[in-house]
Amino acid sequence: MTAPMQLRGLTVRYGEQLAVRDVSWSVPSGLVAIIGPNGAGKSTLLKAALGLIPHEGEALFFGQPLDAVRHRVGYLPQRQSVDWDFPATALDVVCMARQPRSRWWGRLPAAERAAARAALAEVGLQDLADRPIGQLSGGQQQRVFLARCLAQQADLLLMDEPLAAVDAATEREIIRVLRRLVEGGRSVVAVHHDLASVPHVFQHALMLNVRSVAAGPVAEVFTPETIVKTYGAPVAA
Amino acid sequence: MILSHNTLIVMLGCALLGVAAGAVGCFALLRGRALMADAMGHAALPGVVGAAIVSALMGWDPRALPPLLLGGTVAGGLGLWAVQGLSATRIIRQDTAIAVVLASFYALGVVGLSVVQVLPGVAQAGLSHFILGQAATMRAEDAWAAGALALFCVLAVLALFPRLTALCFDAEFAALQGLRVAWVDAALLGLILLVCVAGLPAVGLVLVVALLVLPAATARLLNRRLPGMFATACAVGGASGLLGAMISAGHEGWPTGAAVVLVGVAFFVSALLVRGR
Numbered sequence: 001m002t003a004p005m006q007l008r009g010l011t012v013r014y015g016e017q018l019a020v021r022d023v024s025w026s027v028p029s030g031l032v033a034i035i036g037p038n039g040a041g042k043s044t045l046l047k048a049a050l051g052l053i054p055h056e057g058e059a060l061f062f063g064q065p066l067d068a069v070r071h072r073v074g075y076l077p078q079r080q081s082v083d084w085d086f087p088a089t090a091l092d093v094v095c096m097a098r099q100p101r102s103r104w105w106g107r108l109p110a111a112e113r114a115a116a117r118a119a120l121a122e123v124g125l126q127d128l129a130d131r132p133i134g135q136l137s138g139g140q141q142q143r144v145f146l147a148r149c150l151a152q153q154a155d156l157l158l159m160d161e162p163l164a165a166v167d168a169a170t171e172r173e174i175i176r177v178l179r180r181l182v183e184g185g186r187s188v189v190a191v192h193h194d195l196a197s198v199p200h201v202f203q204h205a206l207m208l209n210v211r212s213v214a215a216g217p218v219a220e221v222f223t224p225e226t227i228v229k230t231y232g233a234p235v236a237a
Numbered sequence: 238m239i240l241s242h243n244t245l246i247v248m249l250g251c252a253l254l255g256v257a258a259g260a261v262g263c264f265a266l267l268r269g270r271a272l273m274a275d276a277m278g279h280a281a282l283p284g285v286v287g288a289a290i291v292s293a294l295m296g297w298d299p300r301a302l303p304p305l306l307l308g309g310t311v312a313g314g315l316g317l318w319a320v321q322g323l324s325a326t327r328i329i330r331q332d333t334a335i336a337v338v339l340a341s342f343y344a345l346g347v348v349g350l351s352v353v354q355v356l357p358g359v360a361q362a363g364l365s366h367f368i369l370g371q372a373a374t375m376r377a378e379d380a381w382a383a384g385a386l387a388l389f390c391v392l393a394v395l396a397l398f399p400r401l402t403a404l405c406f407d408a409e410f411a412a413l414q415g416l417r418v419a420w421v422d423a424a425l426l427g428l429i430l431l432v433c434v435a436g437l438p439a440v441g442l443v444l445v446v447a448l449l450v451l452p453a454a455t456a457r458l459l460n461r462r463l464p465g466m467f468a469t470a471c472a473v474g475g476a477s478g479l480l481g482a483m484i485s486a487g488h489e490g491w492p493t494g495a496a497v498v499l500v501g502v503a504f505f506v507s508a509l510l511v512r513g514r
Contacts, residue, residue, distance in 0.1 A: 070414065075409075075410060075413050077407065077410060083406075086406050087462055087463045088402075089461070089462060092462065093406070096402070096411075097414075099403060100415055105396055
């Protein structure tokens with residue numbers, strides 16, 4: 001089976017600075033974490049893989065370039081990346097994930113709206129579908145983003161800090177959704193910051209600090225030595 | 238007050254201009270392009286002046302709007318290109334680039350204005366009206382042109398509605414879904430430029446940005462969803478244009494642009510009070 005995502009020599013420069021250096025990584029199926037300190041290039045790695053920022057090297061999805069398999073790849077950006085004062089309801093936001101499935105003009109067909117509603121129900125927000133997004137709590141906004149990601153019905157979901165700044169109940173809810181996705185045969189790659197929860201949530205991990213420090217099953221790579229290597233001693237660029 | 242035929246034409250023209258500005262203004266506001274619109278309006282001035290010189294040299298009627306607006310569009314587009322080019326270097330911030338371009342194009346235009354006054358024919362063209370606006374000179378064909386513009390802007394925005402929405406809410410997500418974000422963004426900027434230049438003769442370059450911003454901002458206060466915001470912005474824009482032109486016609490010497498903008502401000506403040514309660 002081809003890997004859901006394969007990175008070859010991915011490098012990102014911000015001016016003189018290397019944000020990501022020569023990362024080659026074959027992402028296995030399952031629940032996969034990208035772990036590393038602030039400024040390690042975790043989000044940058046995802047964005048570069050998705051072609052959202054200039055980079056060197058290449059990323060293949062299911063063995064093909066992204067353009068050939070766009071519909072199979074979903075994305076959950078960081079919550080702060082958009083303006084939550086935008087005039088839209090929770091359902092409107094999730095509907096945006098269904099737009100390209102029909103067409104880019106006119107009203108969204110009823111079937112697509114129904115699919116968006118179903119995605120909201122999966123994250124437990126069916127009763128808030130018609131609420132303006134600006135009136136939702138941070139945790140609810142995060143779940144709206146998760147629902148939009150689910151509504152893409154992708155086989156590989158790339159998530160940038162899905163558990164950032166949410167309360168414990170929301171975190172449990174989101175983890176439950178992620179587990180169900182993986183049980184359904186999907187793959188999830190999530191940028192993650194909370195070291196304590198890594199072993200009981202994720203199966204595989206990439207330890208990143210500009211360079212790839214270690215990658216593999218959590219039981220093998222999430223060791224005190226690699227954690228010190230990733231967080232303690234800065235990796236020379 | 239008895240409305241003359243001429244006043245009715247001016248009111249109609251300003252109302253249609255307001256509708257176009259409301260339609261485009263919604264997305265200009267959501268995409269954070271208000272300052273950019275201001276820069277484009279100011280950047281149009283040297284183009285208007287240049288076009289007046291060409292008109293005079295060719296022996297055309299220097300008051301004919303089409304060549305002047307074409308010149309304004311070219312210069313406004315150049316200003317836009319300059320802002321994009323300067324910001325893309327990442328050496329200076331976009332707001333700095335906007336300020337530099339706005340000031341330099343406008344200064345060039347003002348110097349040009351005083352220089353061309355000596356050219357035969359140009360002095361009568363009333364070019365200084367492009368700064369503060371003078372809708373009273375609007376002729377029937379100008380009102381028709383404003384109508385065509387409004388129709389085009391409303392239809393263009395409606396046709397691009399899901400694309401513009403996706404662009405303004407989350408451009409990266411839209412790009413990942415295969416939307417050609419650069420093209421949609423360029424289309425939006427083109428529409429903004431179109432409204433700015435079309436608004437110059439009536440509202441003037443100083444205030445044309447308010448025509449884009451006020452109806453949209455008012456509509457945002459009164460609506461929770463984008464379709465409602467869009468419809469409200471078109472209505473508020475149209476009403477501002479209509480009432481502003483009427484008020485200015487009834488008071489000798491009141492510039493139309495300022496009257497239209499003040500009506501827009503009244504709508505905005507009313508909406509603020511409604512929302513505040």
